[in-house]
Amino acid sequence: MAHCSFLREYGKWLGFPPVSNLLKHWRVHSPLLLAATCLIASRHLPFSSSLDPLVTALFAESRRLLSLSLLNVPRNVETLQAILILSVWSPLARREKQQDRPLSGARTLDSWLVSGYGVMLGMTVIRFNDLTRSVAEFKGPRTPVGGQSRESADGISQRLRVWNHLCLIHLQYVQLS
Amino acid sequence: MSNCHDEADCSYCVGTRRPCIIEPSLLERCRAILNVDGVEPSNHDRRMVAEINLYSKLYGLLQRVTTRARGTEDGGELQAWREEWDYLFRMSFRYLF
Numbered sequence: 001m002a003h004c005s006f007l008r009e010y011g012k013w014l015g016f017p018p019v020s021n022l023l024k025h026w027r028v029h030s031p032l033l034l035a036a037t038c039l040i041a042s043r044h045l046p047f048s049s050s051l052d053p054l055v056t057a058l059f060a061e062s063r064r065l066l067s068l069s070l071l072n073v074p075r076n077v078e079t080l081q082a083i084l085i086l087s088v089w090s091p092l093a094r095r096e097k098q099q100d101r102p103l104s105g106a107r108t109l110d111s112w113l114v115s116g117y118g119v120m121l122g123m124t125v126i127r128f129n130d131l132t133r134s135v136a137e138f139k140g141p142r143t144p145v146g147g148q149s150r151e152s153a154d155g156i157s158q159r160l161r162v163w164n165h166l167c168l169i170h171l172q173y174v175q176l177s
Numbered sequence: 178m179s180n181c182h183d184e185a186d187c188s189y190c191v192g193t194r195r196p197c198i199i200e201p202s203l204l205e206r207c208r209a210i211l212n213v214d215g216v217e218p219s220n221h222d223r224r225m226v227a228e229i230n231l232y233s234k235l236y237g238l239l240q241r242v243t244t245r246a247r248g249t250e251d252g253g254e255l256q257a258w259r260e261e262w263d264y265l266f267r268m269s270f271r272y273l274f
Contacts, residue, residue: 164210
């Protein structure tokens with residue numbers, strides 16, 4: 001349910017292709033992205049007594065996998081997408097009390113730090129040689145998105161979209177936080 | 178996404194003033210999405226590039242706040258931004274999605 005909710009609410013701006021086996025692919029290739037998508041999709045699930053422990057568990061798992069990803073190779077676009085999601089998590093997370101400050105709870109991440117890490121990781125995933133050529137030749141991150149094995153113009157756009165979102169979110173936190 | 182951003186902006190504005198780690202040359206590369214062969218960039222993608230450029234210029238201006246040129250912009254950077262992206266704001270709503 002969280003998976004469907006995520007694709008409906010966030011699939012477009014994160015640049016996910018309409019791939020039927022996306023969930024299966026994430027399970028195998030990017031548990032971090034799977035955990036992050038479920039975490040942020042929890043915002044759109046109806047409130048229930050079982051929701052809060054679920055969100056806590058999803059946050060703990062996302063944080064654990066994010067920590068592991070710091071030193072993991074190969075780094076791929078799925079990791080970037082997960083970092084992108086986690087960098088907007090804290091401001092969007094549901095607060096227990098209205099008067100709580102956004103950073104007062106336990107289920108928060110430093111969005112400036114996370115988005116900055118995503119940008120640094122993005123620089124390593126993106127083909128640096130292409131960066132020195134003209135803009136038109138810049139292909140973006142190397143790894144195909146969503147388990148697709150063939151390069152396509154749409155795939156390039158989707159990857160560039162992820163990079164642009166990382167830059168935009170980082171710039172916003174730089175100036176607004 | 179814009180709604181996400183707006184909401185994030187409003188609830189995360191705590192005034193700690195942290196540095197940007199992205200080189201200006203890398204920020205310029207964000208325009209690459211407008212030039213992918215065979216793909217017409219969407220209004221969403223164009224607005225994202227415009228927004229990145231706006232924040233980039235604002236960040237540059239804020240870095241100069243402590244200098245003698247406080248509150249002024251060199252060469253009308255913001256006006257140049259407005260002229261470059263003005264067409265986006267004139268587009269019909271049907272192009273938004």
